Amino acid sequence: MNKPTSPSTLSSAAGIVSRGVPIGDLVQERRVHSAVYTDPEIFDLEMERIFSRTWIYIGHESEVPKTGDFRLRKIGRQPVIMVRGKDGEINVLMNRCLHRGAVVAEVESGNTKFFRCWYHGWTYDTAGKLVQVTADEGYEPGFCQKLGGLARPPLVQDYRGFVFASLSEDVLPLREHLGLAAGMMDYLIDFSPTGKISVNAGVNKTIYRGNWKLVGMDGYHVNYVHASVVEGWGEDENSGIAAMHKNDPFNDAALTRTRDLGRGHVALDFREHRMATIDKYVAFLRTIPGGEAYIEAMYAAYGEERAKRNLSLAGDPHLGVFPNLQLIGNQIRIMNPIAADETEVLMFPVLLEGVPDEINTLRIRQHESFYGPSASGSPDDAEIFERAQLGMNATVNPWLEMSRGLHREFVDVDGTRVGRISDETTQRGQMREWKRLMTAV
């Protein structure tokens, strides 16, 4: 085909790429084509060009504290095992027997010395090494050594206990890839006076019939999608997550900002807004059970000034690390793409080490109030994502408008792009990285 087809002239979104539309044309400065969210062909390309070509969050080291502890996770649609090996290191192994391809670990978590495939009894150790095949006279001597072991992602690195893997070797070192997002992650980790968090309080698993990118990072939706919750904040300013959202952070006149940190990492930046009322927040913390001891531990660990900054975000950097991780509220969140129109969201509440038990119990209660399948927040988000997915089937005008705040966005001294809290700076940042990965050859 000599002349590329214009995306606007195609009435149906499916198969838009194989019909000749350059993928880069689907993401423009002000708008995004809905095929990006609805087309199964584009979804397959995402699995290859995004989930197999950049760093994917796997899990936190505290989820596998002891030798042999494991958790099942995914890289895109590919099943992996995160397991603590005998040497104390965390291994990420592809969950697929070398023989006929069956998963070798089937329950979601546990502790084991070996992974055994019960199809024909092949056995692997926690480093993934093939240690035994049954009836081995059927193979030449040295067969196990020759086969080696379970495949691995070529790269596994961690940032302060957050374990990432990459199926491609052609990536920046993790620390560089995270860039300024790493500093935002510190706000969660250093909300603990010991700089240690613990991710072993269970998980909310939810599913919605919509594209994985709809989870996004959006400071504009709160007053509408979450109107039922915002309505109640007036009644008790310290109930549930209201305690973290004083002085209407979602008003464009507030000091809150949307921030594009680069490489698809984005944040709703509450820092200056929170620091403006930090003394009020600290005073509130002192009133809760265990609060006094917690604040003293924070001051002792970091000094009062730094401690106040660490406390300011309430451990909530409201950060998206492209493509599958978010640190929001009191949780680590993983987005697992299932299909173009189906997504799993896993939400792990994070506990703090070195704090009174009451503080952690309160964190769990705060999380439950807004997140999970019966809570006040996430079901409304999922509902709206499903409505968006349905609406995007109307393709007479196939474009999503993402220009909000473009005229008032600016580049900060640290190189990040900054907008008002309701601006679509964050969505544009994510789509810019999407486009970079999807069009790279």
Added chain:
Amino acid sequence: MNKPMAVGHPADIRREFEAFLFHEARLMDKHQFGDWMALWDAECLYWVPCNSEDVNPDRELSIIYETHDQIQERVRRLSGKFAHAQQPKSRLIRVLSNIEIVSADDTTVTGTSTFVLGEVRLNRQMVWFGRNEHVLVRTAEGLRMRRKKVFVLNNDTPMPNMTFLV
């Protein structure tokens, strides 16, 4: 929890307990939030564990772990116009069975039951299963819920919207 007693309780306690459960089920099916709220004792706990039937709620996540004020807030939200996940509302029919009295005295009746809950919303039918534990106390107004625990069978799987009352 003690071993359920098959015999030894007067039939009227069992009937009274059953009648309470059926009444509560009807209010939940019909989204009669205010009337359902009135079934709670002032001192109460509404607990829907997550990931298994028994977790330590102080250290582990629940789907719902609420006392009176938070249940009230849930009801306020669901009664309003902006709870999008219940716009439109789920159509619900639940069938209660396996009702057993665990213990009963002058002040308190404790019992377990199981349910099958059919839900239809936006052209999709879902079937939910669960096991209840009710602790009911006698008050001047009649039996009231002191504690209700609901084990939802698929609470360790990716779950869609479960914003109706369980």
